[in-house]
Amino acid sequence: MQVLQVQLEVGPDPAEVGRARRWARSRLAGSGIGDDEPLAETLVLLISELVTNAVVHTGCPAVLRMLFAAEGGVRVEVADASDRPPQPRHAEGEDTNGRGLELVDGLADRWGWQPEGVGKSIWCEVDRAAPAAPSPGPGQGARPGQGPTASVSPGRVRC
Numbered sequence: 001m002q003v004l005q006v007q008l009e010v011g012p013d014p015a016e017v018g019r020a021r022r023w024a025r026s027r028l029a030g031s032g033i034g035d036d037e038p039l040a041e042t043l044v045l046l047i048s049e050l051v052t053n054a055v056v057h058t059g060c061p062a063v064l065r066m067l068f069a070a071e072g073g074v075r076v077e078v079a080d081a082s083d084r085p086p087q088p089r090h091a092e093g094e095d096t097n098g099r100g101l102e103l104v105d106g107l108a109d110r111w112g113w114q115p116e117g118v119g120k121s122i123w124c125e126v127d128r129a130a131p132a133a134p135s136p137g138p139g140q141g142a143r144p145g146q147g148p149t150a151s152v153s154p155g156r157v158r159c
Contacts, residue, residue, distance in 0.1 A: 004031070007065040010051055010078075012058070020051045020064050031068045039074070039128055042107050046076055046124050049100040053122070054080040072128030073109075079121040086113055086122055 008023050010016045024047045028040050047064065054062035060081040067075040088101040104111050108124035115121075 003070070004068045005065060006068075007063055010055065010062045010064055012055055012060050012062075014052070014055055016055060017048055017051050021048055024064070024066065027066055028074075031074075033074075033128070039126060042126055043074055043076065046104055046107055046126070047078075049103050050076060050078040050122055050124070053086065053100050054078045058082040058119075073125060074128065075123060075125045077121050077123040079116050079119060081119040083115065083119055085120070 006027050008020060010020050021044050024044055025035060025040065028043060029035060033040050033043070043066075047066075051062065051064055054060075058080045062078055062080040065075075065077040065079070067077070069075070086101055088105070090102070104124055107126070109127050111122070111124035113120050113122045
C-alpha cells in the first residue's frame with residue numbers, strides 16, 4: 001500500500017480553521033478528489049471539526065496531516081500539544097457547540113486518538129470506495145483504556 005502524506009502547521013487562532021479548509025480542498029483536488037464529490041465535502045467537514053477542537057481546546061498550534069492511500073482511502077490526523085483525551089459531548093437543542101466529535105463519529109468510517117510526543121493525535125479515516133458510514137463505535141482503533149469516551153475535561157495547555 002503506497003501512501004502520500006501532506007501536512008500543514010496550524011496556528012493557535014480560530015481563523016486558522018478556514019485556512020486549513022482551503023488548504024485541504026486544494027490537496028484533495030491535487031489527489032484526484034474533486035470539489036463536487038461527496039467525499040471532498042465529508043473530509044473538509046471532518047478537518048474543520050478536528051482542527052477547531054485542537055485550536056479551541058488547547059490554544060496551541062497543531063499539525064494537520066492527510067494521508068492518501070493508493071486504494072483511495074483518506075486518513076486525517078490532527079496532532080496537538082495536549083495529552084488530554086478527547087471528550088465527546090452531547091449538545092442539547094440550541095447549544096452552539098458540543099457536536100464536533102458526534103459529527104466525526106457519524107461521518108468517518110473509523111476514528112480514534114493516540115498519544116503523540118507530549119500531546120496526542122486524533123485521527124479519522126474515510127474509505128473512498130464506499131460512502132461515509134457511521135463507525136462501529138467511538139474511538140475504534142484507539143489504544144485500550146485511551147478511547148475518546150474517557151471522562152477528562154478539556155483544558156488549555158502550555159504550548
